[in-house]
Amino acid sequence: MDRIAPTEHPVLPAIAARWSPRSYLDTPVTDAQLHAVLEAGRWAASAYNEQPWQYLVTRKNVEPEAYAKLAACLVPFNQGWIGQVPVLMLACARLNSAGNGKPNAWAHYDAGQASGSMAIQAAALGLQLHQMAGFDAAAARAAFNIPEDVAPIAAMVLGTPGPASALPEQLAQRETAPRVRKPAKELFFFGQWG
Numbered sequence: 001m002d003r004i005a006p007t008e009h010p011v012l013p014a015i016a017a018r019w020s021p022r023s024y025l026d027t028p029v030t031d032a033q034l035h036a037v038l039e040a041g042r043w044a045a046s047a048y049n050e051q052p053w054q055y056l057v058t059r060k061n062v063e064p065e066a067y068a069k070l071a072a073c074l075v076p077f078n079q080g081w082i083g084q085v086p087v088l089m090l091a092c093a094r095l096n097s098a099g100n101g102k103p104n105a106w107a108h109y110d111a112g113q114a115s116g117s118m119a120i121q122a123a124a125l126g127l128q129l130h131q132m133a134g135f136d137a138a139a140a141r142a143a144f145n146i147p148e149d150v151a152p153i154a155a156m157v158l159g160t161p162g163p164a165s166a167l168p169e170q171l172a173q174r175e176t177a178p179r180v181r182k183p184a185k186e187l188f189f190f191g192q193w194g
């Protein structure tokens, strides 16, 4: 299912095509697709080229136990819609600089950029990546022995969007609601703040 953003100015097709579905087919993501998505994240920019992002990747048909463990960390709302989505991941950030061991103030920012690139690459491939804040970071840390200096930031699913009709009524409505954004004038200030 397509849900192209009604942009006010032309943008790259994959940017307009990216969205966050909740209905997914169980069609597997191929290795080539998955690696292309991860590669897009690898080439994101980062402060001092620290590349502080790290991802736990679980494929339902390859790492089913890890997939189930990660799914169990999601809040019930998200558990309710992920369904049979083939890939479930956890985006994390290394909080301290590999160079000097000091806190890296841009770790979250940089990890977000990597995830953003991955989402665009996914859309370009006809897949979609849906990020989720709704998960228990402490549970994920415990389940996967994630070190203390690595912060679990967002869970995310990757797969092929499915029909909205596969979702319960309320979610199906959200799946087909118009895509909205704040007006540009609230976001971008030219020359002076506000």
Ligand SMILES: Cc1cc2nc3c(=O)[nH]c(=O)nc-3n(C[C@H](O)[C@H](O)[C@H](O)COP(=O)(O)O)c2cc1C
Residues within 6 Å of the ligand: 018, 019, 020, 021, 078, 130, 131, 132, 133, 134, 135, 154, 179
């Ligand atoms: C960091 C982050 C956390 C999010 N958390 C959730 C979540 O827990 N559950 C959910 O269904 N959607 C979640 N979303 C999806 C947003 O609701 C969605 O990106 C937003 O409504 C804009 O829609 P779009 O991505 O389709 O353009 C999250 C998105 C981001 C970037």
